[in-house]
Structures are given as C-alpha cells and as structure tokens.
Amino acid sequence: MKTLIGTEYLGGFFLLRPGNARGLRVAKEQFDELWQSALVPRWLSESAREAWGLDITGQPMNAAVLLRPLSPYGYGRASYELNLGCNYDCEHCYLGLKRFEGLDWPDRQRLLDMMRDAGVVWLQLTGGEPLVDRFFAQVYAYAYDLGMQLTISSNGSRLWRDDVLELLTSRPVYKLTVSVYGATAEGYDAVTRRPGSFHKFAKGLSAAVAARLPMNLNLVVTKSNAHELDAMKALADGYGLTYHVYSNISPTIYGGPEVLRSQDPAYLRRRTPFTGCNAGHTFFHVDPFGRASICKVGRDPSVPLLEEGVEGLRRLGGIADRLLGRQGGCTGCTLQGTCGTCMPLVQLYRTAKADLRTYCQHGT
Structure with missing residues (x-):
C-alpha cells in the first residue's frame, strides 16, 4: 500500500493521503515530474511533512506514491451498490425487495478496474447493507489499492467485528456514514423489524468511535421513531459526531408506494430549489449487476458495463440531460x-x- 496517491480530479492535479480529508493541489508540471522521478522530489517530501507529518525523504517514488493514470472520461466520483440485500427489514427502505443477488468476484474486479479507468477517485460503497455482502472485504481492499478514497454507507450492525475494524483501519476509510433508526431498542427495532438490531448497532457505533473511524450519522425519522428524535440527536452529540436529520421518505426504486406510509407528515422537510447536478457527467452509480446509471434514483436507462466496457459511460451524459429536464x-x-x-x-x-x-x- 502506498503512502500517497497522485491523481487527476476534474481537471486539476492532486496529492491525497488515503483516508485523510486533506489534499494538496499541484501544478501539472509538478505532476508530470512525479512520473519521471526515481526518488521522491524534495518539494514533495517537504509538502508531505507539512501537510500530513510524513517523512518520505529519499524514498523511491514507486514505493511512496501511487500515480493514477490520466483518464479521458472525466468522472471523479461514483457509488457502487454491492447488493440489494440487508440484515434489516426497514419499513421505509427505498430498495423494496431486499434480495441477495449480485456478481461473482471476477466481474466485480472488472467493474472496479473500469471505475479506475473512468477516473473515479471517491467511491461510495452502499447497498442494501454493504458489510453483509460476501465480497465486501475484497471489494473494499481492491478499490483501496487502486487508489480510491472510500466512503461507506452502513447501518453499523457489523462495525464491532474485529475483521471489519482491522480492514477499515489498516486501509483507512475516508468517511463512514451510519444510519440511526432510534435511540432505544423499542424505537429502533420497530423501524428495522429485526429484534436485537439496536444492540448490534449500539455495539458497532461504540466500537467505531473507539477505533476513531471518521464518521457522521444520518438520523432517519419515521412514524415509529419520531418521538425519539431528540434522544437520537443527544446520542450523536454524546459521541461528538455530526449528523443529518433525514425525514423525507422516497418511493422504492421501482416506484412502489408502500414505504411512504412510514413517513411522518409532521417532519416533512422543505427541499431547497433543485438547480441541477453533475449526475451522469462527473458522477455515476453502479448497481449489483454492473449496470451504470446517472445516480441511485435515475436508474433507467442504464449502461451494461460488463457488455459495453468503460466506453459505455460516454452515453451517460446524454441520458442525464434527458432525465433531469x-x-x-x-x-x-x-x-x-x-x-x-x-x-x-x-x-x-x-x-x-x-x-x-x-x-x-x-x-x-
């Protein structure tokens, strides 16, 4: 594993520390110099010491820095839905049927290589619950070793496991977003419809905080747990974690209305004006079957990456322009x-x- 990542991102050139929020922007001439250098240049060793407290003076470039090749596709971010399956059965879940289906490892490896070739630097791993996916550890480690900064969206129920904590600390996670469904076993388990789920969540949250994983919380509000919102905020404050209150429930990805019944009208949040986004142009989503779409919501039409390869992503910009109008x-x-x-x-x-x-x- 390399100490630093050198990469292009949306037309700029950057040095990144895996799992660290701080990055350094460098001139193209400096970035080009890194490709030609056998040893770490003096300016880089000085910058690394100042930015991250690292001493890489005199180290071989190929040992200290992973230089990512330039990409002609212009994508900087992506999300990868490992599986639609989950160990919870939440009443509000936008995935609807939570089936444990997906690709075998060789095809997942191909997808990750294509994401790298597309220029993806920041990759979100999501689901379903990504940590229960049978290939989660392989996907995470492989994407990390390709030079991606990884974020994970999770319910936190497996964060207490030693193998998970070792993985997320030895290959530092960039950000971990954990959903919170209540502040007590009664409120939490009513939402997840899985007895004992609050205990696993609380154990996982405590372990993640102890391991100093970079984390923020999504406080999910439904009719079943709205009375615990203040206690959920207090839980986040007690751990010193930032949080976002999520109260607008969406239909399922198939347009199913059944989950809307879980929404508490008293907590409907007024949305800010939608003025457009970069979906399909600098960002894309990949589902468990290797279909790329502009985002998690606009899933149709999609691009079958395993059939078309990374070149298929060139179609997403036009799809986005049609869908977002x-x-x-x-x-x-x-x-x-x-x-x-x-x-x-x-x-x-x-x-x-x-x-x-x-x-x-x-x-x-």
Missing part, C-alpha cells in the same frame, strides 16, 4: 425555478401515485 406534469409550471425535487425522483413519486404534497412544495 423538466417534463410531463411539470412542463409549463411557472414555479419550476423553485422546485426542490429532481425529475427522476418526481417520476418515482408519480409512479407511486403519491400525494403531491410529499414531493412538490407547490402542491395543494
């Missing part, structure tokens, strides 16, 4: 400039025949 029932709306819901999400709400007020702040 206002259309259908929103065409002609004079309030589009203040709409807070992106069009792919609007389409899911429409498929679910949801109350207009749940996704349109202008609805009556």
